[in-house]
Amino acid sequence: MHDSVRFEKENNRLTAFLCGELDHHTAGMLRLQIDHMISLQRPKELILDFSAVPFMDSSGIGLILGRHRKMTEIGGSVFLQQMSPRIAQMVALSGIEKTIGQKEES
Amino acid sequence: MAKTKPINRMRCSLPAISINEQTARLLLSAFLMQADPTAEELADLKTAVSEAVTNAIVHGYPDSGGQIFITATLYEDRLFRVQIRDTGCGIEDIPLAMTPLYTTSPEEERAGLGFAVMEAFCDRIRVSSRTGKGTTVTLEKRLTSKQEPGKTR
Numbered sequence: 334m335h336d337s338v339r340f341e342k343e344n345n346r347l348t349a350f351l352c353g354e355l356d357h358h359t360a361g362m363l364r365l366q367i368d369h370m371i372s373l374q375r376p377k378e379l380i381l382d383f384s385a386v387p388f389m390d391s392s393g394i395g396l397i398l399g400r401h402r403k404m405t406e407i408g409g410s411v412f413l414q415q416m417s418p419r420i421a422q423m424v425a426l427s428g429i430e431k432t433i434g435q436k437e438e439s
Numbered sequence: 440m441a442k443t444k445p446i447n448r449m450r451c452s453l454p455a456i457s458i459n460e461q462t463a464r465l466l467l468s469a470f471l472m473q474a475d476p477t478a479e480e481l482a483d484l485k486t487a488v489s490e491a492v493t494n495a496i497v498h499g500y501p502d503s504g505g506q507i508f509i510t511a512t513l514y515e516d517r518l519f520r521v522q523i524r525d526t527g528c529g530i531e532d533i534p535l536a537m538t539p540l541y542t543t544s545p546e547e548e549r550a551g552l553g554f555a556v557m558e559a560f561c562d563r564i565r566v567s568s569r570t571g572k573g574t575t576v577t578l579e580k581r582l583t584s585k586q587e588p589g590k591t592r
Contacts, residue, residue, distance in 0.1 A: 354464075357493040358457035364548065388464070388482075390489040391556050395548035419482055426559055427552055 338366050347376035355389040360396045377409045384415035394427040412436045443515040452508045455500045463492045470511050476582050483560035490553040491523040491576045499527030517582040526573035533566050
């Protein structure tokens with residue numbers, strides 16, 4: 334099976350490049366992989382990159398919120414980057430952009 | 440919304456397993472091709488249907504599996520209607536279930552936004568449910584028409 338997420342670590346920043354459609358089915362797997370990486374690396378910043386995510390429903394919001402909680406527990410924070418207008422619309426609809434930052438470029 | 444004549448209909452049933460969230464989206468896209476929707480309309484409907492199917496899988500059949508029945512209909516006046524039905528546990532309190540951010544599955548990291556998303560991306564939503572019998576979600580959206588003068592796509 335192809336990888337649904339690829340990681341890059343630079344100093345205290347962990348970037349997760351999500352790949353593929355993000356729904357309830359794929360969110361479960363992504364959650365396990367990202368959380369495993371968070372506990373190994375204990376970064377200060379977790380960046381979720383959406384450049385290779387062609388579709389996302391509200392399961393993606395659940396995934397973002399869950400990682401936000403996880404990062405807050407270890408004193409870190411979550412940022413979102415490279416969202417398509419469509420994904421940005423979903424994020425805006427959920428109201429989470431008030432608590433979660435967005436990055437233009439890494 | 441006044442109904443006109445249906446011009447095409449798709450009925451399908453899928454086992455309530457999460458891989459079929461994607462299957463449902465693909466079937467919907469395939470059926471909608473004949474109506475030549477805008478990219479935006481197609482994305483709206485894919486998202487809304489994905490939410491409804493996920494709800495059926497996660498909440499309709501929380502313990503045992505079951506079937507999800509999807510009926511998609513295209514009407515003469517470019518009204519598109521899709522019904523997502525399960526014969527699962529049903530919803531006790533529909534207004535509560537439709538409240539944004541309300542979820543019965545926080546441990547599953549459900550954001551509680553399913554119905555809010557369906558409402559945002561469709562013209563109309565109807566939910567009927569009976570405890571122990573199942574739930575039917577009906578979504579409607581009128582697709583823009585290429586023929587209408589003055590409208591840009």
